[in-house]
Amino acid sequence: MEQSPAQVSIQLDSSRPTVFLVVGGVSESSHSHHPHHATCAARPPHSYRYSGRRTGGCQGFSSSSGDVSWLLCHAGCWSRRWCIPVGLLTTCLLLVATVALGACYWQVSRSLQDTSRVHASEEGRLSQELRAREQSLEQTQLELAWAREQLQRAWHEGNISQLELDRLNVELRRVMGVLGKTEREVQEVQGRLNNSESTVALLRSCTAIDCCPSGWLLYRGKCLFISSEKKTWEDSRDECEKTYSQLLVTKSWSRWTVPTFLKNADVPYWIGLQKGSFPWYDYGWLEEEDPDSDGGSEAWFWVDGSLYERPWQSKSNGTCAIISRGSIKPAQCTGPNDLNLWICEKAAGPSLPFK
Structure with a gap:
């Protein structure tokens, strides 16, 4: 494909605006499905025409010598036509974004405040619980010291009681020995008594x-x-x-x-x-x-x-x-x-x- 020097061709149609761009003798067109969009088609170099329809502030504007003033004029008209809706849309989007960010900030701020209050309340509760635990610990330490003193006293008394118990056990064993001996003697005497009674009974009937x-x-x-x-x-x-x-x-x-x-x-x-x-x-x-x-x-x-x-x-x-x-x-x-x-x-x- 051969290329020629850069040429620009613009054609405006009152019923369907069309923009023709010719670069190096090869033209590319862009057609919009919207009636107000530009459409590019192949046009001969250095040719453009104007239908004489008034568009914005550009009227009866034609050139055959490659002047781009007319093109710039129509581009400005199209800019002013879309500037307001786009600005309004941008403003709305910014407003919505601002409101959304504000709502998020408010929710986050409120959540932080609630969390701060909960934290403060929990901190107060934990402080009270800590003081109560400290008091309980002090009381427990006092009771432990008293219990240790009582245990030492009981241990000392237990040692004395153990010595007394050992002495009593020795005495008990001695008494049990004497008691056992006495019981055996009593049994022996009882046996003799029974024998004597039997003998007396026999003597009464004896001849x-x-x-x-x-x-x-x-x-x-x-x-x-x-x-x-x-x-x-x-x-x-x-x-x-x-x-x-x-x-x-x-x-x-x-x-x-x-x-x-x-x-x-x-x-x-x-x-x-x-x-x-x-x-x-x-x-x-x-x-x-x-x-x-x-x-x-x-x-x-x-x-x-x-x-x-x-x-x-x-x-x-x-x-x-x-x-x-x-x-x-x-x-x-x-x-x-x-x-x-x-x-x-x-x-x-x-x-x-x-x-």
Whole structure:
């Protein structure tokens, strides 16, 4: 495509305004769908025409020598025609934008004020709560100090109480031991009492024929066995235990109730009386001990555990007792040659296991 020198061609039509631009011999046209828009078409160079219709302030304006005054005139007319609507539209848009911005500013300002009031209210509430918490903390610290003091006092008293409790526990164990021993003694006494009651019941229904086994002698509610051989005191005691009996205990007999065969016999018999050592009793009143001496730790006891309550007629160093001619006398029983006859006794009754 060839290009010629720049040329401008403008054509105005009263019915449809048209602007022709010719550049270098090639024309480009722009048609507007609006009746007032310019339309560009190819026109020969250096040609324009005016229809003679009055448009704005430009009249009967033509040129054939390329003067652009007419073009500028019509451009100014079109500018003034669109300037007012565009200005009004711009003003409206600015006004709407200003109102919108003002409304936004007002909303933001109000929101900030509300937030500030809420913040101030929350700050006041938190300040009051903080002061209340501080007062509560001070009160708690005072109570904690008082509680610590009370705890120390209680701990000190607890230590003292623990020492007292330990002492009382020791005393309690001692008392419980004594009580247990006393209970055992009571049970033993109760057992003896029950046996005595049973013996009394048997004696009430007992006859002289069947109350004692063969070879035994009934005397004052007792069955007596008189041995015919001599043994030591310990062996004699064992022989009595084999027959469910014990060595003779005469604590309930007086001199006038001793059997005749014992009162007239010159033969000594072992009986159930022996000297024992019990350091927790003082039996200095016995004839075996010197009444003026300080210690009296040894005493005479029957084989049933009861104390011999009558003093000797004469002092002796014997450790066991015999009965001869109706009298009780001490005798030596520590050696294997200390041999005597013995007498066993047990309660009379037909239901006893005699063997």
